[in-house]
Amino acid sequence: MSEPIRITYEVDGEDFMSAGTASTDMKRVLRQLGLDSEIIRRAAIAMYEGEINMVIHAHGGVAEVAIYEDRIEMNLIDHGPGIPDVELAMSAGYSTAAENIRELGFGAGMGLPNMKKYTDEMTIETEVGKGTTVRMVVRTV
């Protein structure tokens, strides 16, 4: 198996308008590779939700994408506050987003649940006060 295509995106904190740029660029690359549209859609949704999460909760972070012949790996790495209770954070509708963020239409508590729903694998490593790394895999074959 050949080396993956690796792309790194910096996700700016507290800039809602820029959230989605990594997802948009990744979609373009996946289209050019000729991947199935449903796979592109799933990866894009997971990436987009991850970007928003990093913007809302962690003052930004880094999204590392590795595209292999059989899968897309997306690692979202931040140095934010960490997640005290992962199980609770994973439940649909649970959100710790501030009121001003909810007013913008974000913080519905569907970020992590959607990321899990649209990927084939998802693991969360987190430490309160240190940060969070979310690893996601979308299999392409």
Add this chain to the structure above:
Amino acid sequence: MNDFHSVTIDRTRCKGCINCMKRCPTEAIRVRDGKATIISERCIDCGECIRICQNRAKKSNYDDFSMLENYKWKIAMPAPSFYGQFAGVGDINVILTALKQIGFDAVFEVSRAAELVTHLTRRNFERIRSSHRGPVISSACSAVVRLIRVRYPALCGYVLPVNEPFHLAAQMAREEAMAATGLSPADIGIFFISPCPAKVTSAHAPIGIEDSFVTGVFSASDIYIRMQRVIGKIEKPEPLMQSGIVGINWATSGGEAAGLMTDNYLSADGMENVVRVLEEIEDGKLNDIEFVELNACPGGCVGGVLNVANPFVARSRIKTLRKYLPVSQNRLDSSDNSHMFWEQALHYEAVYKLDDDLTEAMNKMKKIAAIEAALPGLDCGSCGAPSCRALAEDVVRGTAKESDCVVKFRDQLELLSRTGVDLSSVLPAPFRHGPGGNTEEER
């Protein structure tokens, strides 16, 4: 794929500036040998390049008015936006009567068919919406449908699978004319008066149906000019108008959506806004919205590049014209409406795919990344590609060279000059170092 395109380049007028290339939403334009060229499979005929070209080197091909002579019964089909082109006209019947005075035997308003499409959409909305996760996307703007076809594979199934009103209008006009005149279809000419090149293309290479009943397409501006000599003299307009507010509203952004039974819709116009909304739909961000109306032109069809009036003026006139009209004059009856739906689903055209083989595509992608990393990242367009990334892709696709980059070329010249040849005096200022070039004093 029928590769007819309305948008073409007049090479004698093109100066090879990069304005259109930078503006093109599908990266379909390259400058080669000092002239813009269009990559046919990528072009969606949106007309953005026509809008921006200062040299009038980009144009939309449409049919010649003399085409009328070939038909015994000639029908004009004005788009709703056409009504906004005329100053000082307070009655749509004046415009329709004027059309009959410049050579047409009958008129058939596209807004009539638009009202039927609105009714059909309402009637089938729940079924269409439940066929996918996100909002239903309008199929009324041909440029948007073509954009989705090449750029948004996941959204092809979101598009309302209903024919554009002008195709439907042509079919209705034909049946009406056959019944009224007893002529055979070959003697009946049906001519759409189009606000944009995308609809010219759609008439000649339709999406969703095999063939259109439209005989020919004229530009709104061409017909507008022909009407100037008659329109001021009409004292008793014929009562030809057969549509209402719902149909006329299709002329402007949000008009189609306003006719549906939901308030939960979004409308956006202008290519950049359209792209932003489509990206968000693809990211699953707008799943709670029921209907999305997108128009490539600013303001909707009134902003089409084949129109005459400023789109904001046209919109204001349409608001006045529709004031005392009935809400709608066309409704579906109980007969079969299957002819209004697309015969074929919208099929994604993978025009940006690097290779059919995934391993090979991945290799090419890596090469593109390596080449792009060595380019200056200025996206200046001087190489003839719209961005450094696009040049890198062209190099890998075999249609350009890395040395097409002027910044790289400058570096090579500089190396040459160090070998003893003094080139600094002949280089243009941006490329010069030392006096007259990038000196401290000038900063």
